[in-house]
Amino acid sequence: MNMLRNITAGNPRALIRPVLYTTLANLIGIVPFVLLVEAIRLIFQTFTNPGTTLDTTRLWWVCGGIAVSLVLLYISEVPAYRAQYRIAYSAAADGRARLAEHLRKLSLGFLNKRDPGDLANMMMGDFTLLEHGISHLVPQMLGAIVMPLLALVGLSVLDWRMALSLFAALPVAILLLLLTTRLQRRLGAQHMRAKIDAANRFQEYLNGIHVIKAYNLSGERFARLEFSFKELMRQSIRLEGLLGPIVLTAIACIRAGLTFMVIVGVHLLLGGSLDLMTFVAFLIIGTRIFEPLTIALVGYAEFRYHEQAGERIVQLLQEPVMQGDRQPAAGHDIEFREVTFGYLEQPVLQNVSLSMPTGSFTALVGPSGSGKSTMLRLIARFYDPNQGTVTMGGEAIHAMDPEALLQKVSMVFQDVYLFQDTIANNIRFGKADATREEIESAARLACCHDFIMKLPDGYDTLVGEGGSTLSGGEKQRISIARAILKDAPVVLLDEATASLDPENEAEIQKAIDQLVQGRTVIVIAHRLKTVRHADQIAVLDQGQIVETGRHEELLSLNGLYARLWGRQHETGEWSISS
Numbered sequence: 001m002n003m004l005r006n007i008t009a010g011n012p013r014a015l016i017r018p019v020l021y022t023t024l025a026n027l028i029g030i031v032p033f034v035l036l037v038e039a040i041r042l043i044f045q046t047f048t049n050p051g052t053t054l055d056t057t058r059l060w061w062v063c064g065g066i067a068v069s070l071v072l073l074y075i076s077e078v079p080a081y082r083a084q085y086r087i088a089y090s091a092a093a094d095g096r097a098r099l100a101e102h103l104r105k106l107s108l109g110f111l112n113k114r115d116p117g118d119l120a121n122m123m124m125g126d127f128t129l130l131e132h133g134i135s136h137l138v139p140q141m142l143g144a145i146v147m148p149l150l151a152l153v154g155l156s157v158l159d160w161r162m163a164l165s166l167f168a169a170l171p172v173a174i175l176l177l178l179l180t181t182r183l184q185r186r187l188g189a190q191h192m193r194a195k196i197d198a199a200n201r202f203q204e205y206l207n208g209i210h211v212i213k214a215y216n217l218s219g220e221r222f223a224r225l226e227f228s229f230k231e232l233m234r235q236s237i238r239l240e241g242l243l244g245p246i247v248l249t250a251i252a253c254i255r256a257g258l259t260f261m262v263i264v265g266v267h268l269l270l271g272g273s274l275d276l277m278t279f280v281a282f283l284i285i286g287t288r289i290f291e292p293l294t295i296a297l298v299g300y301a302e303f304r305y306h307e308q309a310g311e312r313i314v315q316l317l318q319e320p321v322m323q324g325d326r327q328p329a330a331g332h333d334i335e336f337r338e339v340t341f342g343y344l345e346q347p348v349l350q351n352v353s354l355s356m357p358t359g360s361f362t363a364l365v366g367p368s369g370s371g372k373s374t375m376l377r378l379i380a381r382f383y384d385p386n387q388g389t390v391t392m393g394g395e396a397i398h399a400m401d402p403e404a405l406l407q408k409v410s411m412v413f414q415d416v417y418l419f420q421d422t423i424a425n426n427i428r429f430g431k432a433d434a435t436r437e438e439i440e441s442a443a444r445l446a447c448c449h450d451f452i453m454k455l456p457d458g459y460d461t462l463v464g465e466g467g468s469t470l471s472g473g474e475k476q477r478i479s480i481a482r483a484i485l486k487d488a489p490v491v492l493l494d495e496a497t498a499s500l501d502p503e504n505e506a507e508i509q510k511a512i513d514q515l516v517q518g519r520t521v522i523v524i525a526h527r528l529k530t531v532r533h534a535d536q537i538a539v540l541d542q543g544q545i546v547e548t549g550r551h552e553e554l555l556s557l558n559g560l561y562a563r564l565w566g567r568q569h570e571t572g573e574w575s576i577s578s
């Protein structure tokens, strides 16, 4: 049952209809052969019992029966075929959507540990294997067993000695496949790892192609990629090379059964304990069951490999999603209470406590790597703290429904991601049902209306993947327009570190001023001059808050903030973390 769960990505009921239809088609497929045996019996009767005449009426009926059963076989095969493919593709589409939805609900901590290539391969490659499993393998395998099983029962009634000799080697074939299950799984897993590794290397190669070109790394980088392709080739050859002989031996056992039956049949016939007609019936049916049995055995080996792909999907689907069903409280003040957190073993934030009242403007400053972005990620609940609590409106964020929490929070990060869609739709991500007027008014407030109107199709201009066709400043302003449209009471903002031209910088500052009005705002400030008027500035150093206060208070402390401020003035360099 577990195997069937795996091959259907946790939905074994998807197999019911394909298997039923295929079994029905296989049952109907037996009728012409039974009638064929009867036709041969009628014809042979005239030779074995001299003096009897050929029963032509019955023979015609048998011929008619064969014709009708072939038509019925065709009629039953059509729905079987349709059921197999339709259900396979719709089960895979549902499974892919389920997995994508599940990935969204998993913590980023978990996702960070998985290679993106691995997940992409699972989404496309593994589900394709399942499509093949549901449409071809399982129905054909189970359908192929029906005929030999019925033949075993029928032939045993006819002559148990002959039936025994025909099927004697079958258990050996099955045992051989079962005994090598572990080897098959190991080879399958190694092959799959090599496939994922090659996909990861290729993705890395594509993502880094501009760096590779810029630094002329093609030799070294390509060698890594080429190695992964060669490894995949080696594992493929190993898989086929070791599994092939096992399957061929299993098939040889079935062939041996047929030969053995012929020998036993001849022996019994010559000894007079087997009549010719029974022997002929065994010969016809014996050769007929060889094909489905071969399909079933080859299919089983293939099934084990496909099932492993399904197992990976089922395991990922069972990965616990972020818990919490509490709805956010009415208040929008945010508080860190003795929070300690690390992505891995090493804590990145240690015992951090900070209160950010509703409607206040808080700036987080500090050297690069001090934990500023991590604080924002904890507020958005991308991760849960290891110790301590982050609260919003007095409620612990880790007990809240993550989606309800994100309704309350707008985020503007440095690495703005725009989807391959129109500008209007990229802004609409802030509010799915926004009208064109609302989109334009948000774009005006975010100072992007003018540059959008200069684009060839205005708001309907298509943006390249990741926003590749826009400048950094333009992308940032579009993401601010998204946030303005979302109109969430809490704003998390990571100021751009990349140096922008003065015009862009002034425009972005105007856009940010619009966004933050009347909201609880937490800003990571790289240019201290932009947060001189913040309600409070928290200075982080090595994961701890070392100073808090307003600009003048912090300057008078003459501590880290004063040093950072002084350094920015001395060097005229406004970025402190790059």
Ligand SMILES: Nc1ncnc2c1ncn2[C@@H]1O[C@H](COP(=O)(O)OP(=O)(O)OP(=O)(O)O)[C@@H](O)[C@H]1O
Residues within 6 Å of the ligand: 112, 343, 344, 348, 366, 367, 368, 369, 370, 371, 372, 373, 374, 375, 577
């Ligand atoms: N996903 C991650 N996995 C593991 N470690 C991480 C991850 N993200 C950040 N870190 C580490 O956590 C520490 C704090 O990172 P964080 O991004 O919060 O610093 P920051 O103050 O925002 O730095 P910057 O100003 O350079 O953006 C750094 O040492 C960083 O290497």
